[in-house]
Amino acid sequence: MSLAEPAALPVATTAAPRLEVIRRFTTRFKASLPAYLLLLPSLVFLALFTYGAMGRVVLDALYQRATPKAPLRFVGLDNVSAVLADPAFTGAVVNNLIYAVGTAVPSIALALLFALALARTHAVSSALRAALFLPVLIPMVAASALFMFIFLPNVGLLDFYIGRLLPVLPNWLGDPDVALYAIMVITIWKNAGYYMLFFLAGLQAVPEDVMEAAHLDGAGPYMRLRHIILPELKPTFLFVIVIATLNAVTQVDHVFVMTQGGPSNSTNLVLFYIYQQAVEHYDVGKASAATLLTLAALMSLTALSFRTMANRDGGP
């Protein structure tokens, strides 16, 4: 119908197709308008605090002030190279990598153990699940307050009980060689119960009949784990690893409360470095450059895993 119209009105041959396009666009836009209005509130906040914020990080990373009162000056990639040359930043990255691996691996392994042991539902396993899940609920700051005493030299909980067995104990939070590992213990304690939930959900997807067939064929518990359960849990693993990595970068409140990155920068992590640059040194340029680098690293990691997951689910 729309194609026939120009032929019927030869006068409008040149104008009509364009008009038609515009008209079709406006009708489609009009039909879409209610949806846009419904999305508007969310989009405003996304624009301000997510995408706008990303844009500002990029811009801020390109500018610098010589002194806190001096005018802003374009410096290109100087901030990025200054951050990369800062031993405090590279130290924080190395610490954060150790921290990420050292918290993700044990907490995921423990989560798997907990899930396998508590997969069958009865009163005892429900109670144990709740006990293991409790640390997930409490603020990191509250966990820090409790562990500050646990790690207290001489009179603390750890020294009080373990000190009877071992004669010489390190100053858990005061020794630069030990402090990062002490911090890691808190994270493992806090997150294992969370990851357990995903494994519990994943275990429900393991087909009963395959397990029964394995029993009949005489597969022992180790064989069943290795050849049936673990392959079935692969997506869960991928997913939990992503969350654990994100947590290793973002969930570091205990560093703020307990160690302030010390002793001698041994527990300085990337987010704390960013905070220090922005709030303590008023160096927004360097803080933004560090944020940019961290965002780029995390986004490529998550994009990679999302693609793997999207391939599995067939996208949105």
Add this chain to the structure above:
Amino acid sequence: MKLIDRLYKDAPLATRNEITPKLGFLLTLLLAIVWLIPFLWMVVATLRPASDGINAMAELMPSLTPTLDNVKDAWEIGDFPRYTLNTTIICAGILLVQFVTITLAGFAFARLNFVGKTPIFYLFLMQLMLVPVLLIVPNLSLVAQLGLYDTLTGVMMPFFASAFGTFLMRQAFEAIPTELEDAALIDGASLLQRIRHIYVPLSMPSFSAFAIISVTSHWNDFLWPLMVINSPDKRPLTVGLSVFTKTAEGTQAWGTIAAGTLMVIAPLLVTFLIFQKRFISSFVTSGIK
């Protein structure tokens, strides 16, 4: 071992006599006890009188002469009622705005067709990856430019839109049969009326799941409010607790710290113990947060 056998009495016959699963269970049992020790210490230390001295502070056996002095001290040193009020305002404010934004956006994605649906969907999806905590520096300067530095609104604002909530509501709305909406359409109900009277009432379980995740995560937020809030009377519980801990640590008042910590986490723990099943299933869905 007899007791553990009883737990496995309805396991498949072939596996009932296997020893490895039982050892795993025993190990988990042991670790669950270890996991609870910090909480146990917190309660015991809260009730321990100061006269027991610093050397008995780590003792996990409860004191024979329990006292509430530590709770009283913590109550007087820290401004906990004020902190609790601030945290409640923050969590409630965020949740109320989120309910509006996620309902509207979730509906648009679930039921409407519009130009650019896929790119906009990805715009939301990307937010899940951009962890808000990392954007503290640009967001702090924005909040300051908006004149919201040192206000509770400034603490709430970055969380008003929630991609996770939008997806949750989209999923819930998609499950509602369109026949219900068609009936309302014939009766002349407007778009907002249909959302309000058909979609929202039928999606209460998803709203409550979202509420649990939203409130627990913002109840526990620390870094962002630490940066935005300057005045002591606007501190939320987490920031208040960290300041309180610093002060009390100087005087080695560990009983008081335990009492303060207990006060901060008690509301969450009590709610969890009451609605345990709901919490757990909500946290499972929160994976995509």
